[in-house]
Amino acid sequence: MASGDDFQGLVLKGVIRVRNRQELGRGSYGRVYAVKYCGTICAAKEIHSILVEEVGDVEIIRTVESFMKECRQCSTLRHPNVIQFLGVYYPSVGAGGVQGRMRLPVMVMEMMVDSLTSLVDKHEKIPDHIKFSIVHDVSLGLCYLHNHDPPIVHRDLSPNNVLLTAHHVAKISDLGVAKVIKADSRKTMTKAPGTADFMPPEALTDNPEYGPPMDVFSFAGIVLHTFNQKWPHPTELVQYDCKTRKMVALSEVERRQQYLDKMRGEAEVLRPLVEECLDYDPAVRPTIKAVCERIQLSKDVYMKESPQDIDVITLHQQVEQKDNEIDQLRSENDQVKTENELQKRQMTEKDIQNEQLKFENDQLKQQLSFSRNVPAQQVASQLNRVTLGRPTTKTSQLKIEAPPLMPALISGRYHIKWTQLANLPAPMFSAYVTVQDKKVYIAGGNSPVDDAKHQVYVYDVNTDHWDQLPLSGHYWGVPHIIGGKLTIIGGRLSATKMVTNKVSTFDETSQTWTSHFPDLLSVRTRPGVVTHLEHVIVAGGGKYVNNTLVVQDDIEVLNWMRNSNWQKVSINLPVPMASFKPIITDDHLLIVGNVDVHISRSKSAYKITFDDITRSGDQQQTSDTPTKWITMTDATHYYTALVSSSSPPVVVGGQDQSGTTTSDIKMYGDSSKSWKNISSLSSARSEVAIVAVNNNAIIVIGGCTKGENKDNAKSSSLTTVELGQAQLIH
Incomplete structure (x- = not known):
């Protein structure tokens, strides 16, 4: 069965499971949880138990070998916009085995604080300069994969697989279904895995061809999702034409027209690029290198015209924190009043704190309201800039931590x-x-x-x-x-x-x-x-x-x-x-x-x-x-x-x-x-x-x-x- 020797020096020693942390998420192979390695909190991905339970040894070996292949592939990748692989480890006996038959390997990666999906869900308005930065980061990571020797196609690029640091640096993750394109290999495969709303038409057919244009199409969905802050569900493939009284096929651009129409203001400059990336014909879509260059140009123009002076996301987080504190104090105050009716008409210490928090919260909301009314070219946040010496606010939704050094x-x-x-x-x-x-x-x-x-x-x-x-x-x-x-x-x-x-x-x-x-x-x-x-x-x-x-x-x-x-x-x-x-x-x-x-x-x-x-x-x-x-x-x-x-x-x-x-x-x-x-x-x-x-x-x-x-x-x-x-x- 699989052992540490199969990883040719990738096995880490001294990895400790962090027991008091909740599950971080799930990848293509298994759930992700926190571990500590050399004093640093890292993310660890294990194999889904459903993939190895109640199956024969041959099937288990096939699953483990596929997982090992992802580990070896990730160990060769070094780019600031691709998740950093650190190594693998084997949990202690009984903690990561299959019905007592073998110990399964666990992949260890750098810890990230959020995903693009989660960020969009949590914040009503993300500043445009952060959106530009995120899509540019993703394009740089994708360009690195496509120009790798040999090239790598992700095949499952979606907001779920774009992870973020505390300063909103985006990194591509979950390469479990990625494929290496070799010069002498066929590029056909069974129906491609991935998130359907982000998959190109050629990936949803029988025995499709896969290549870099597949990821370029998915990247267009990332841009629509990021700038609209809505999941870009395409319409049906055909629709009824009242004039001809026939069902007519829709292009991929037409299927996403409602999201393209919402790309106004600063984002409008990216609309032609997104439409090119959504072309039905893979050969017509631009290369990811060309995509990078055009996004960089758009980002530079926007950043030059948009001084960054208001931290909208941090204001949101501070308002949420104050709301939570107010709710907690109200609950405690109600309990105090119930226990002692004689003090019912007196302002308790909790009341005073509550009033103070309400006052502070109102101030923050006024500042937030002001920031929403400032023209887009003046609204921006410092969170994706170099601010390690600047204090941040801990909230129940997002823990902001300075990243570890190297x-x-x-x-x-x-x-x-x-x-x-x-x-x-x-x-x-x-x-x-x-x-x-x-x-x-x-x-x-x-x-x-x-x-x-x-x-x-x-x-x-x-x-x-x-x-x-x-x-x-x-x-x-x-x-x-x-x-x-x-x-x-x-x-x-x-x-x-x-x-x-x-x-x-x-x-x-x-x-x-x-x-x-x-x-x-x-x-x-x-x-x-x-x-x-x-x-x-x-x-x-x-x-x-x-x-x-x-x-x-x-x-x-x-x-x-x-x-x-x-x-x-x-x-x-x-x-x-x-x-x-x-x-x-x-x-x-x-x-x-x-x-x-x-x-x-x-x-x-x-x-x-x-x-x-x-x-x-x-x-x-x-x-x-x-x-x-x-x-x-x-x-x-x-x-x-x-x-x-x-x-x-x-x-x-x-x-x-x-x-x-x-x-x-x-x-x-x-x-x-x-x-x-x-x-x-x-x-x-x-x-x-x-x-x-x-x-x-x-x-x-x-x-x-x-x-x-x-x-x-x-x-x-x-x-x-x-x-x-x-x-x-x-």
């Missing part, structure tokens, strides 16, 4: 290719960085150039150009994105050099810094700052007491969505810290390396669940309070930099005990409890600023090439900026 690195098939970008305006090390809307902001750093530490520099990814914003009035603060707004937190006042609790927000309209969010409870310079969902966490940092620098261990939390004040929580840092850059990974706050109470370097690593921080209340921690911090294995170097949104955690660069810098990029393994080298920088350096710009690329900024001595660090500080992207090793 998950394929785990399998060892990739290295990182480095590309030189425009240099920093001034040398910089030990700086803080954040990203939003394809713009990278850096501040709070050290530099041999005196004025540099006061500046906030901004890098435009699109133009590869650095600029600087007006001075914020405080330096050595931490730049951060809160509620979509660039904010500087803490630091020292430029005028007096006193440590401050100031929180300044940049107003793009007036090009000035304002007080949009409340100031911190305590003054602090260079604290650790991180955002997760609606919460901002500020921890540690330094302050002066009697002219002596004191490093703090307290933590403050702000719920920016409720526009509340900062709240001091009961849990403190494991030790006093400053100049550290925490991240959120797998719902844990993670710290690697810091400056401790003695103002000396450290390479300690700690983590704590995010809920432990945000739910710890405002009572102060005492000596009797049990610690909830988990001490991890120390990093191998000092002054190393954590990559944001990476799971498992990844650190970059650093220096050893003697001050010698390293170029190592290391990943933490939960099973081995150690930091494993997975790649390297283009050159050795420490104290870099680093940010992830998507799920397979990072930008590394500045740093220094020599040891910890301040004079050495300043003399060796860099203006270098490099982009690292995962590349397949051939």
